[in-house]
Amino acid sequence: MLKSFADVLAAVKGLPPRRVAVAAAQDDAVLEAVRGAKEQGIADFILVGDRDKIERTAAKVSVSLEGLTIIHEADDRQAAYRAVALVSGGEADVLMKGLINTADLLRAVLDKEVGLRTGRVLSHAAVFEVPGFDRLLTITDGGMNIAPTLAQKADIIQNSVGLAKVLGISPAKVAVLAAVEVVNPDMPATLDAAALAKMADRGQIKGAVVDGPLALDNAINLEAARHKGITSPVAGLADILLVPNIEVGNALGKSLIYFARGRMAGLILGAAKPVIVTSRADTYEGKILSIALGALLGQK
Ligand SMILES: CCCC(=O)SCCNC(=O)CCNC(=O)[C@H](O)C(C)(C)COP(=O)(O)OP(=O)(O)OC[C@H]1O[C@@H](n2cnc3c(N)ncnc32)[C@H](O)[C@@H]1OP(=O)(O)O
Numbered sequence: 001m002l003k004s005f006a007d008v009l010a011a012v013k014g015l016p017p018r019r020v021a022v023a024a025a026q027d028d029a030v031l032e033a034v035r036g037a038k039e040q041g042i043a044d045f046i047l048v049g050d051r052d053k054i055e056r057t058a059a060k061v062s063v064s065l066e067g068l069t070i071i072h073e074a075d076d077r078q079a080a081y082r083a084v085a086l087v088s089g090g091e092a093d094v095l096m097k098g099l100i101n102t103a104d105l106l107r108a109v110l111d112k113e114v115g116l117r118t119g120r121v122l123s124h125a126a127v128f129e130v131p132g133f134d135r136l137l138t139i140t141d142g143g144m145n146i147a148p149t150l151a152q153k154a155d156i157i158q159n160s161v162g163l164a165k166v167l168g169i170s171p172a173k174v175a176v177l178a179a180v181e182v183v184n185p186d187m188p189a190t191l192d193a194a195a196l197a198k199m200a201d202r203g204q205i206k207g208a209v210v211d212g213p214l215a216l217d218n219a220i221n222l223e224a225a226r227h228k229g230i231t232s233p234v235a236g237l238a239d240i241l242l243v244p245n246i247e248v249g250n251a252l253g254k255s256l257i258y259f260a261r262g263r264m265a266g267l268i269l270g271a272a273k274p275v276i277v278t279s280r281a282d283t284y285e286g287k288i289l290s291i292a293l294g295a296l297l298g299q300k
Contacts, residue, residue: 001167001168001169002136002167002168003134003135003136004129004136005129005136005263005265005289005292008136008167008265008289008292008293008296009040009042009288009289009292011296012042012292012293012295012296013040013041013042015295015296015299016299017038017041017042017043017044017295018043018044018093018094018294018295018298018299019043019044019045019046019091019092019093019094020034020037020043020044020045020046020092020093020094020095020096020276020291020294020295020298021045021046021048021083021084021086021087021091021092021094021095021096022034022045022046022047022048022049022083022096022097022098023048023049023076023079023080023082023083023084023095023096023097023098023100023105023108024048024049024076024079024080024083024097024098024099024100025045025047025048025049025054025070025079025098025099026049026050026053026054026057026098026099027057027098027099028057028060028061028063029280029282029284029287030096030098030099030278030287031047031054031057031058031061031063031065032061032063032284032287033278033284033287033288033291034047034063034068034291035063035064036284036288037288037291037292037295038067038068040288042288042291042292042295043094043291043294043295044067045068045069045096046068046069046070046071046083046086046091046092047065047068047069047070047071047098048070048071048073048079048082048083048086048098049070049071049072049073049076049079049098049099050072050073050074050079051070051072054070055070071086076099076100076104077100077104077108079098079100080100080104080105080107080108081108081111081114083095083096083108084108084109084111084114084115084116085114087116087272087273088114088115088116088272088273092273093273093295093298094273094274094275094276094294094295094297094298095109095116095271095273095274095275095276096275096276096278096291096294097275097276097277097278102143102144102277102279105275105277106122106144106268109122109268109271109275110122115271116271116272116273116275117271117272118270118271118272120155120158120159120270121145121148121152121155121156121159121270122144122159122268122269122270122271123140123141123144123145123152123155123156123159123160123268123269123270124140124141124142124143124144124145124249124266124267124268124269124277125138125139125140125141125159125160125163125266125267125268125269126138126139126140126142126143126249126253126264126265126266126267127163127167127264127265127266127267127293128253128256128257128262128263128264129262129263130256130260130261130262131260131261131262132260133220135239136167136169136239137220137238137239137240137241137256138160138163138164138239138240138241139240139241139243139249139252139253139256140156140157140159140160140240140241140242140243140249140269141156141242141243141246141249142243142246142248142249142250142251142252142253143246143249143250143266143268143277144246144268145246146245146246147245147246148245150192150195150196153176153192153196153242154196154199154204154205155270156242157174157176157196157200157205157208157210157240157242158205158206158207158208159269159270160172160174160240160242160269161174161205161206161207161208161240162207162269163267163269163297164207164208164239164240165207166296166297169239170207171207171208171209172207172208172209172239172240173208173209173211173233173234173237173238173239173240174200174208174209174210174211174234174238174239174240174241174242175211175212175214175218175219175220175234175235175238175240175241175242176189176192176193176196176197176210176211176212176213176214176242177189177193177212177213177214177215177216177219177241177242177243177244177248178190178193178212178213178214178215178244179215180213180215181213181214181215181218181228181230181235182213183213187213188244189213189244190212190213192244193212193213193214194212194213196210196212196242197210197211197212208240209233209234210234211232211233211234211235212234212242214230214232214234214235214238216241216252218230218235218236219234219235219236219238219241220236220238220241221236222235222236222237223236224236263283263285263286263289264282264286264289264290265286265289265290265292265293265294266278266279266282266290267290267293267294267297269297273298274294274297274298275294276290276291276293276294277290278290
């Protein structure tokens with residue numbers, strides 16, 4: 001089982017480097033991470049974007065472009081489609097977001113012709129390493145599905161369970177988050193949580209033990225769960241937190257980074273190939289971790 005990002009980096013370095021197509025690569029922080037990941041043997045890269053801007057940006061931050069393929073496409077949205085097409089066409093194994101907003105990249109990923117649709121729901125998963133916490137914790141979905149339905153939540157869990165398996169966590173313990181740990185008909189998140197737990201009991205969600213509703217404290221802290229008298233195989237031990245909507249996931253994830261000094265790797269799951277989604281605010285290290293996780297998942 002991979003319990004830390006050091007474990008993830010060690011695991012990926014022993015594998016053949018994956019080919020990552022970067023959409024709109026003309027970003028200084030992205031280029032620095034690309035160089036770092038290439039030098040560490042984590043991945044090889046095809047940079048899609050405005051060649052002149054890529055070269056000028058690289059020069060500005062003293063990043064060598066040696067050994068990196070550049071495909072010129074001046075328009076950012078077109079660059080996203082070209083990068084996606086490289087992945088769907090088999091010339092790259094993993095897609096990575098560059099200097100383009102997430103929604104525009106995702107629209108290219110969802111494109112019916114060149115996209116990476118599989119017929120499944122695509123979802124964002126953020127894996128966190130938090131100082132003082134004994135394992136990697138995945139939060140989903142704080143980046144793609146805005147207000148998922150019950151059926152979409154089941155698919156989002158299934159996607160994250162696939163990621164957990166790659167991390168060596170099986171069966172994954174999934175807590176479906178709500179504000180309370182009892183079903184309250186006035187709180188729709190608690191109704192979905194109870195249904196999802198039952199769906200897992202009946203084999204409609206596989207490879208996971210799912211329980212909910214659970215409040216955040218009962219989900220991740222055994223003492224808090226005991227204090228509330230909750231008997232559950234998941235309470236206090238969750239590997240995955242399913243959040244009710246994008247705002248909760250996004251705010252919870254960012255609070256781990258900014259309040260708790262956590263480190264995050266972010267991916268879109270459920271597509272034909274992994275998609276690395278880093279944000280402008282990610283550190284160099286955070287971007288390398290996202291690339292490493294994408295490369296690990298792209299080995300399948
Ligand atoms: C923590 C760091 C993460 C960050 O980057 S911060 C968060 C930023 N994230 C975002 O801004 C993205 C939020 N999501 C969105 O904007 C939208 O949901 C998204 C992904 C752009 C899609 O929206 P639209 O372009 O309006 O598309 P739509 O809803 O009309 O659907 C068009 C076709 O795509 C399909 N689709 C949409 N979301 C899907 C999904 N999750 N999985 C699988 N298929 C999906 C949808 O069914 C529709 O298909 P069809 O054309 O009817 O066949």
